Amino acid sequence: MEPLTWFGAYAGGFGGLLAIALTIAVICGLxxxxxxxxxxxxxxxFSLFNxxxxxxxxxxxxxxxxxTVTGGAGGxxxxxxxxxxxxxxxxxxxxxxxxxxFMNTFFDDPAATMxxxxxxxxxxxxxxxxxxxxxxxxFAGAGFRDYVAGLDPDAMPDADTLAAEKRTAIMQGRGIIxxxxxxxxxxxxxxxxxxxxxxxYKRKLGLYGKLYDNIIGMIGFGLVMFWVFTAFxxxxxxxxxxxxxxxxxxxxxxxxxxxxxxxxxAAEYPYYxxxxxxxxxxxxxxxxxGSGIVIMIAPLATLFAFMVGITLGLPAGYFSGPAxxxxxxxxxxxxxxxxxLAALATLITSGFMNFLLFxxxxxxxxxxxxxTSLDTALSFLANxxxxxxxxxxxxxxxxxxxxxxxxxxxxxxxxxxxPLIFVGVLLxxxxxxxxxxxxxxxxVWLVPMFLIYMSTINTADSKIDFWPLDFFDIPGGILVxxxxxxxxxxxxxxxxxxxxxxxxxxxxxxAAAQTRGEGPWYxxxxxxxxxxxxxxIVDFCLRIGYTTILLGTLGFFGLGLPPESPDWGxxxxxxxxxxxxxxxxxxxxxxxLLSLVLGLNLLxxxxxxxxxxx
Amino acid sequence: xGLFILRRLGVMLLTALCLTFVVFxxxxxxxxxxxxxxxxxxxxxxDEQVESYLGSRGYLQPLPRKYAEWLGLAPGFLSQDTxxxxxxxxIRPGVAPEKTPTRCGILQGDxxxxxxxxxxxxxxxxxxxxxxxxxxxxVMLLMVPSALIIGVLAGMREGSRTDRTLSxxxxxxxxxxxxxxxxxxxxxxxSSRYGVSPMLAEAGLxxxxxxxxxxxTSAMESANFQNxxxxxxxxxxxxxxxxxxxTRASMxxxxxxxxxxxxxxxxxxxxxxxxxxxLRNALIAPFTVIMLQIPWLLNGVVIVxxxxxxxGFGWTLVQAAGNNDIELLLGVSVVSVFVVLITQLFSDIGxxxxxxxxxxS
Numbered sequence: 001m002e003p004l005t006w007f008g009a010y011a012g013g014f015g016g017l018l019a020i021a022l023t024i025a026v027i028c029g030l031x032x033x034x035x036x037x038x039x040x041x042x043x044x045x046f047s048l049f050n051x052x053x054x055x056x057x058x059x060x061x062x063x064x065x066x067x068t069v070t071g072g073a074g075g076x077x078x079x080x081x082x083x084x085x086x087x088x089x090x091x092x093x094x095x096x097x098x099x100x101x102f103m104n105t106f107f108d109d110p111a112a113t114m115x116x117x118x119x120x121x122x123x124x125x126x127x128x129x130x131x132x133x134x135x136x137x138x139f140a141g142a143g144f145r146d147y148v149a150g151l152d153p154d155a156m157p158d159a160d161t162l163a164a165e166k167r168t169a170i171m172q173g174r175g176i177i178x179x180x181x182x183x184x185x186x187x188x189x190x191x192x193x194x195x196x197x198x199x200x201y202k203r204k205l206g207l208y209g210k211l212y213d214n215i216i217g218m219i220g221f222g223l224v225m226f227w228v229f230t231a232f233x234x235x236x237x238x239x240x241x242x243x244x245x246x247x248x249x250x251x252x253x254x255x256x257x258x259x260x261x262x263x264x265x266a267a268e269y270p271y272y273x274x275x276x277x278x279x280x281x282x283x284x285x286x287x288x289x290g291s292g293i294v295i296m297i298a299p300l301a302t303l304f305a306f307m308v309g310i311t312l313g314l315p316a317g318y319f320s321g322p323a324x325x326x327x328x329x330x331x332x333x334x335x336x337x338x339x340x341l342a343a344l345a346t347l348i349t350s351g352f353m354n355f356l357l358f359x360x361x362x363x364x365x366x367x368x369x370x371x372t373s374l375d376t377a378l379s380f381l382a383n384x385x386x387x388x389x390x391x392x393x394x395x396x397x398x399x400x401x402x403x404x405x406x407x408x409x410x411x412x413x414x415x416x417x418x419p420l421i422f423v424g425v426l427l428x429x430x431x432x433x434x435x436x437x438x439x440x441x442x443x444v445w446l447v448p449m450f451l452i453y454m455s456t457i458n459t460a461d462s463k464i465d466f467w468p469l470d471f472f473d474i475p476g477g478i479l480v481x482x483x484x485x486x487x488x489x490x491x492x493x494x495x496x497x498x499x500x501x502x503x504x505x506x507x508x509x510x511a512a513a514q515t516r517g518e519g520p521w522y523x524x525x526x527x528x529x530x531x532x533x534x535x536x537i538v539d540f541c542l543r544i545g546y547t548t549i550l551l552g553t554l555g556f557f558g559l560g561l562p563p564e565s566p567d568w569g570x571x572x573x574x575x576x577x578x579x580x581x582x583x584x585x586x587x588x589x590x591x592x593l594l595s596l597v598l599g600l601n602l603l604x605x606x607x608x609x610x611x612x613x614x
Numbered sequence: 615x616g617l618f619i620l621r622r623l624g625v626m627l628l629t630a631l632c633l634t635f636v637v638f639x640x641x642x643x644x645x646x647x648x649x650x651x652x653x654x655x656x657x658x659x660x661d662e663q664v665e666s667y668l669g670s671r672g673y674l675q676p677l678p679r680k681y682a683e684w685l686g687l688a689p690g691f692l693s694q695d696t697x698x699x700x701x702x703x704x705i706r707p708g709v710a711p712e713k714t715p716t717r718c719g720i721l722q723g724d725x726x727x728x729x730x731x732x733x734x735x736x737x738x739x740x741x742x743x744x745x746x747x748x749x750x751x752x753v754m755l756l757m758v759p760s761a762l763i764i765g766v767l768a769g770m771r772e773g774s775r776t777d778r779t780l781s782x783x784x785x786x787x788x789x790x791x792x793x794x795x796x797x798x799x800x801x802x803x804x805s806s807r808y809g810v811s812p813m814l815a816e817a818g819l820x821x822x823x824x825x826x827x828x829x830x831t832s833a834m835e836s837a838n839f840q841n842x843x844x845x846x847x848x849x850x851x852x853x854x855x856x857x858x859x860x861t862r863a864s865m866x867x868x869x870x871x872x873x874x875x876x877x878x879x880x881x882x883x884x885x886x887x888x889x890x891x892x893l894r895n896a897l898i899a900p901f902t903v904i905m906l907q908i909p910w911l912l913n914g915v916v917i918v919x920x921x922x923x924x925x926g927f928g929w930t931l932v933q934a935a936g937n938n939d940i941e942l943l944l945g946v947s948v949v950s951v952f953v954v955l956i957t958q959l960f961s962d963i964g965x966x967x968x969x970x971x972x973x974x975s
Contacts, residue, residue, distance in 0.1 A: 115775055216782065353676035380625075384632055387954045389909070391916045391928075392947055395935030396637065401645035549791040556793045556917065557932070569793075576797055576921065580828045583801035583808045590794045598789035605785060 001168055004258030004271055007132075008175025009143065014132040021128060025121035031099055031114045133178060140173030141166070164266065171271060176258045180273055180284070183240050187229040191222060207537070210610040217606015223599025227592070231295035234288045241285035242269035245566040252276035254582045257283075277571075277585035278578060286566040287588040293567040294596065297478065298547040301485045302540060305547075308418045308486065309493025311425075314524040316375045316494070317501025323374035324366075339366060345410075375498065382491035390488055391553065397484045398559040406463030408480040413457050413464070415486050420449055429521040481560035485550050489543060496539055500532040507531075534611045538604050545600035552593050568593045615966075619959070626955040630948060637947045638681050641940045647673050650938045654729055670694075671701055684726065684944065686719020706734075720948075726941030730933060735945040738930060743949065745834055746915055746926035749845065752837075753911065757850035757857070758904060764854070765861025765900065770888050772866040781862065787855035792917040796848040800921075804828035804844060830924040845922045849914040853907050857900055864899040868892045898968045905961030909954040 007015070144166045151157075157165070171179060181188075195218075202209035211217045233239040243249075249272075251262045257275040264270040274284040324332045339362045347355040369377060385393075397408065423445050431438035456474060458467040474482075501524070504510065509531075513523045554560045555569015563570060568589040575586025640646070651667045652659055659667065668674050672683075672691030682688035683703055690703035692714075704718035706727060718724040725735035768780035802809035806823040814820045827841040868874065869892055877887050916928030923929075927946070934942040 216778075351676070353678060357678045380629075384629055387629055387633060387909075387951050388947070389912050389916070389931070389950045389954075391913055392637075392931060392935060392943075392950065395932070396640045399646075399935075401649050401938070402640065402643065404645045405643045407640075407643070545789060552791060552793060553913075553917065557920070572793055572797055576793075576800075579797060579800050580805045580824075581807060583805055586797050587801055590797045594790050594794050597791070598786055601785045601789045602782075605781075 001260035001270070002172060003256070003260060004171060004179065004273075005175045006177055006258070008136050008140065008178050009173045010132065010136050010139065011175070014128055014135075018125065018128050018132075021121050021124045025118055025125060028114050028118040028121060133181060136174055136178045137182070140170045140178070143173050144169035160266065168260075168270060176273055179271070183242065183273070183284075184230070186233045186237075186239055187226055190229045190233075191225055194225060195222070207607065207611060210613075211603075211606055214606040214610055216602050217610065220599045220602025220604070220606055223595050224603055227291050227596045227599070228295055230288060231291040235292040235296075241282075241288040242271075242273060243282040243285045245286050245289040246281065246564060247285075248280045249276070249282075250280070252280040252282075254278055254578070254585070255280075257584055274588050275584040277574060278582070283571075283585050283588055286571055287568070287592050289566040290568045290571060290589060291592065291596075293478075293561070293565065294548055294551060294593075297482055297485070297551060298544050301482050302489065302544045302547050304415060304419065304482075304486045305489035305493050305543070306536070306540060307422045308415060308490040309497050310529065311418050311422050312378055312490075313494040313497025314501050314528060315520075316378045317498040318505060318520060318524050318528065319374050321373060322371060323369040323377060325370075335366065335369065378494065379498070382494050385487070385491045386495075390550065391557065393488060394484060394554055394557070394559055397487070398480050398554065403480055408483045409457060409459070409462060409464050411487060412479060412483045415483060415490075416453055416456055420446065420453055423449060425521050426525050429519060429525055432519070432522075477561045477565070481551065481554055484554075484560070485547055488550060489547060493539070493543070496535070497532070500535060501528055504528045504531055538608045538611070541600050541604035541607060545597040545604075548593065548597050548600070619963070622955075622959050622962075626952070626959070629955060630951050633951050634684075634944055634948055635681060637944055638684065638940075639677065641938055641943055642673070642677060642680065646938045650729065650940070653937055672703060682719075683717075684719050684941070686717050686721035686724070689716040690714075690718050707732075725945045728934070728939050728942040730937045730939040730942065735942050738942065739927070739945050739949060742925070742927045742930045745924070746919070746928065748837065749842075749849070749915065749919075749924065749926060750908075750911065752842065752846045753849045753853075756846055757854050760850070761854045761857035762861055762897070762900065765858040766865050766888070766893065766896065768858070769862035769865025769896065770869055770892070772869065777862070781859070784855035784858040784862075787851045788859070789855075790851060792848050792852050792914045793921060795851055796844070796918060796921045799826075799844050799848060800828045828922070830922040834925060845918045845924060848921075849911060849918050852914055853911055857903055857907060860903040861896065861900045865892065865896040868896040871895075898965070901968055902961045902965050905957045905964065908957045909950075912950055912953065 005011070147165060147169060148162075156162075174182065195212075198205065198209065199212045202212040211221055230240055234241050249261055252259065252272055253276055255272060255276040257273065259272050259275060261268060261270050261272065272282050272284070274282075274287070277283055277286070324335065326332065343355060343359050343362055346358045365377075396402065397411075402408065424442065427441050427445060428438060431441055451469060451471070454467045454469065455471040456479075458464055458470045459473050459479075460470065505528070510523060510527055513527050518527075551567065552569035552572065555565075555567050555571070556573045558570070558573055561567055561570055563574075571589040572586050572593075575582075575589070579586055647668055648664050650673075651664045655663070655667050665674070670693055672680070672693065675683075675691065679688060680691075683690055692700065692702035692704070694700055700714075702714070703726075704714045704716070704724075706714070715722065715724075718726075723736075725739070727733075728735050728738055731738055764780050764784060768777045768784075771777060803811065804824050804826045805811060805828065806815075811820070811824040814825055815823055825840075826844050828844070830837075830841055830845045833842040833845075874887060874891055877891050882891070912928070915926065916931055918924070919926050919928040920932055927949070930942070931946050931950075933939070934946055
């Protein structure tokens with residue numbers, strides 16, 4: 001079988017047109033940008049910015065000259081080609097200057113004209129691509145019809161051969177890109193349905209609906225939903241990926257994109273669409289499967305970080321004055337109990353000497369809490385964590401040796417308790433005056449959460465293994481990665497929430513609630529928090545992107561998840577070793593990660609813009 | 615002002631103490647020590663051998679005692695191994711046992727001895743930090759001017775097409791972590807089989823096989839455009855977008871100020887408004903951001919140095935952490951913590967100088 005080409009059988013004609021449209025778009029876009037720097041002001045100032053462009057180009061050219069003359073670049077350029085480049089650069093600058101002058105003379109608003117041509121060219125490019133895709137998908141089978149027509153009618157091959165032949169012919173006609181497009185078909189349909197429905201009812205959908213007025217936000221949301229749906233369909237229905245994440249096929253090691261599978265059975269997908277990696281696994285399938293891990297961990301970890309940050313940040317911003325006032329207050333008792341438990345845990349796990357030291361430190365901290373405000377104490381802790389370089393922290397927390405000590409599990413005990421505390425306080429502060437309803441709601445929420453909490457932290461054959469009702473075990477690697485990502489993210493969330501709380505504290509409605517006699521937690525969770533939701537939602541989107549980057553970083557250093565895991569960071573790490581010879585295994589996960597994070601950032605930008613509008 | 619700096623220095627010292635203790639605690643957990651013993655001795659040690667190895671080198675003392683030794687408050691551990699040679703914290707190869715000082719810790723100016731590199735930690739950190747400083751210098755030289763230019767161009771006409779293009783561009787760079795952009799750059803520009811290099815080589819435009827080098831190892835001795843540009847570009851891109859966005863926001867805010875409108879009504883040309891009236895005030899906020907960006911760059915440095923095999927500070931961090939080299943790791947964390955805290959201090963102080971409306975009391 002022939003390997004697949006990138007664009008299939010019908011690329012020729014469309015390619016030429018596309019190149020023309022692309023050239024027009026690039027030239028017009030550049031001119032529009034140069035011109036828009038100057039429009040609406042006096043015409044003379046154009047020379048300044050053209051000057052900047054020329055200087056930049058000259059600097060680039062000069063650095064090449066320098067590199068060649070000093071010979072430092074070793075294998076730099078020879079003087080002839082250098083002159084060519086310099087000539088090109090100067091020619092371009094001259095062209096831009098002349099064009100600008102010409103446009104300024106003949107058009108009222110040259111930037112707008114150029115911009116208009118630019119958008120037209122962009123639209124043409126979009127239409128061309130769509131037309132090519134439709135054409136390719138419609139007529140991909142033409143090769144097969146030719147094949148059948150050329151067959152000897154007396155010696156027809158059997159049905160199986162024909163079916164196999166048909167499949168290969170169609171794939172050949174489609175090429176790699178159209179085939180990948182077809183594999184993602186469920187995702188396209190879901191996105192189309194979601195966008196149509198949302199756009200139809202956007203006036204009823206609040207902030208989410210307003211997103212559909214914002215083109216940047218829509219693009220971002222589309223990118224995010226693309227990966228969400230991909231993760232969903234590949235994770236639950238096993239749909240998009242063509243092979244298993246760990247399946248190895250003989251002879252497919254480091255093979256280029258579009259290589260046919262040797263001796264593929266009828267049920268198997270006959271090609272490696274994006275090639276094979278250094279262990280002969282399918283790069284495309286691994287990229288698709290990798291989305292599942294990211295989409296599962298990143299939003300959830302961010303949510304947990306927000307719970308921690310909100311639960312600690314609100315009181316830090318709200319309360320002023322010493323953190324603890326008298327020994328008999330609830331706060332003092334709770335702190336003493338927590339400290340006592342921590343000291344006890346030290347005594348049991350790491351010996352008397354350490355216990356003594358720890359007890360002294362805790363005692364000093366307790367005394368300090370009577371002097372300093374909660375804000376100072378918590379901010380110091382947050383800054384402490386933030387002063388750590390993230391990667392050092394990961395190396396200290398995520399190695400197998402540390403996992404062996406059970407430290408991540410203990411951290412999970414603390415960090416995973418925050419959602420419980422948050423929901424508990426949230427409900428109790430609201431329903432305090434209606435004891436019956438309060439009890440009901442607290443039971444309905446807290447009992448299932450507590451069970452999930454216990455099953456999460458309790459893992460068979462580890463340091464915490466006593467709870468009988470263990471419904472599920474989280475694979476070790478994922479728990480460790482999860483905990484460390486939450487730990488790294490929560491101080492930043494804490495700082496944001498604290499800042500917002502400090503700001504909102506002085507509003508009238510807070511004073512009104514205080515005058516009504518509402519409790520502090522009611523004010524924090526039901527007055528301050530809802531009014532801080534705008535910035536928090538935006539930051540939530542951004543932070544999911546940042547968490548995705550962190551997960552990739554962990555994978556890049558080979559920490560946490562097992563090395564054969566298909567998550568993007570690990571795959572990039574796998575692929576970078578042979579990067580200069582075989583680039584294709586590393587690039588798809590890299591672009592996948594890039595597009596997801598970019599989508600989240602654009603979404604956050606759109607949300608910010610829309611939420612500022614009212 | 616003096617009091618403010620003193621207080622900040624005090625907090626800094628306390629933070630450094632806490633952090634080094636945390637690092638100390640984590641690196642001294644028993645499984646980590648076991649790994650250390652096995653990598654230093656041999657991998658087939660039995661549990662008893664590991665214990666005696668660790669015990670004879672003082673690793674099994676109580677944690678506070680070991681920490682005090684590292685700080686130089688307590689006398690260094692001293693004992694003899696099975697052959698009767700003196701072993702201990704302060705013993706150095708080439709120094710006679712009689713001349714060994716009783717205390718050797720941070721307070722005595724001794725940062726310890728690296729178990730991986732077999733060199734004093736202070737020497738390693740000094741050379742590696744020098745290499746990273748070179749990298750950072752070029753990163754700053756590339757990142758700061760381009761970020762400021764992009765930010766100012768985008769912010770001076772809020773909502774225009776330029777603004778939208780440049781803003782989207784800066785969002786895109788913040789969304790590209792170093793390990794993604796580095797991989798893409800290497801594949802596109804430094805591979806002899808992919809990207810532009812084969813085309814350029816075929817056209818005879820470059821002499822070597824590739825346009826840029828995919829490793830920066832040779833840049834440690836002599837850095838040039840070909841072997842150093844990609845790592846520098848990779849780190850700068852990630853930080854650039856953020857600074858550009860901050861500059862844009864601050865520029866956009868300044869451009870709506872009253873005095874700009876006044877200048878405009880008086881008929882000052884747009885160029886003069888931007889260059890003479892707006893620019894100086896718009897650059898106050900980005901200054902803080904640039905200072906606070908330095909600790910973030912440290913992260914990028916670790917990734918990029920690993921990816922491009924440039925043996926600087928970040929590479930050392932990875933080596934030390936991967937091999938549980940306790941004293942080197944402590945040295946590295948002390949340095950990075952101080953970098954973080956000092957840049958914070960500088961940004962606060964610089965802000966006061968740049969913006970006379972702020973007073974520190």
